[in-house]
Amino acid sequence: MREDVLGQSVQGRDIHGYYFGSPDATQLDTLFFGAFHGDEGISTELLNRLIRAWKEEQWTHKAIDFNQYPVLIVPVLNPDGLKTETRVNANQVDLNRNYPTDEIAPWEELNKDSIYYSGKTPASEPETRLVIDLLARYNPRKIVTVHSPYKVVNFDGPAEDLANAIGKACGYKVVADIGYPTPGSFGTYAGKIRNIPVITLELPEDESIDQVWNDNAGAMEVAVHFRMD
Numbered sequence: 001m002r003e004d005v006l007g008q009s010v011q012g013r014d015i016h017g018y019y020f021g022s023p024d025a026t027q028l029d030t031l032f033f034g035a036f037h038g039d040e041g042i043s044t045e046l047l048n049r050l051i052r053a054w055k056e057e058q059w060t061h062k063a064i065d066f067n068q069y070p071v072l073i074v075p076v077l078n079p080d081g082l083k084t085e086t087r088v089n090a091n092q093v094d095l096n097r098n099y100p101t102d103e104i105a106p107w108e109e110l111n112k113d114s115i116y117y118s119g120k121t122p123a124s125e126p127e128t129r130l131v132i133d134l135l136a137r138y139n140p141r142k143i144v145t146v147h148s149p150y151k152v153v154n155f156d157g158p159a160e161d162l163a164n165a166i167g168k169a170c171g172y173k174v175v176a177d178i179g180y181p182t183p184g185s186f187g188t189y190a191g192k193i194r195n196i197p198v199i200t201l202e203l204p205e206d207e208s209i210d211q212v213w214n215d216n217a218g219a220m221e222v223a224v225h226f227r228m229d
Contacts, residue, residue, distance in 0.1 A: 038081020156191025
């Protein structure tokens with residue numbers, strides 16, 4: 001496992017990435033993100049446990065050969081928001097509404113002065129630009145973003161079969177629609193525009209991290225092992 005600083009937040013906090021696999025890999029098999037929203041700290045707790053377990057080669061179901069399946073885990077995309085336990089970043093922008101999605105629907109500035117603020121322009125935020133750069137650099141075969149609080153497996157792009165496999169492993173319901181509009185969302189950008197299979201794993205907020213870990217540790221192994229072809 002190799003830890004790198006991938007970039008910085010609005011307030012200059014480091015955004016860390018944890019690589020599993022060959023340092024020469026030019027394509028990732030799976031890319032994980034946590035804490036898009038700073039008030040969803042359970043996503044970071046799950047991914048930090050995952051990092052520790054995989055570093056120590058502790059498996060729930062099946063060991064992963066990371067040289068064959070390179071993985072990058074970014075447990076905290078929004079460190080400024082996590083510090084203050086707020087949804088938005090330090091510019092008061094919802095990082096899950098800040099992606100350029102004009103090919104699906106024209107981007108527009110929305111929800112100013114609310115926790116769903118899109119930002120002044122698409123990809124206005126350094127955290128958003130970092131993610132876009134990672135996708136361009138590594139062209140991941142699939143992506144898992146961890147959120148809360150709905151206890152479902154949501155998917156975008158060609159990811160229905162992957163979502164069903166993860167849902168079967170963790171026991172969460174699989175849904176194609178989260179139930180409300182998400183203009184400028186990462187799922188729309190990466191899944192529907194870039195055609196990368198994207199999973200949004202929504203964790204419950206009323207269960208302990210131990211229960212969440214027990215439900216999802218094996219499901220994350222399933223996510224990596226799942227072949228998209």
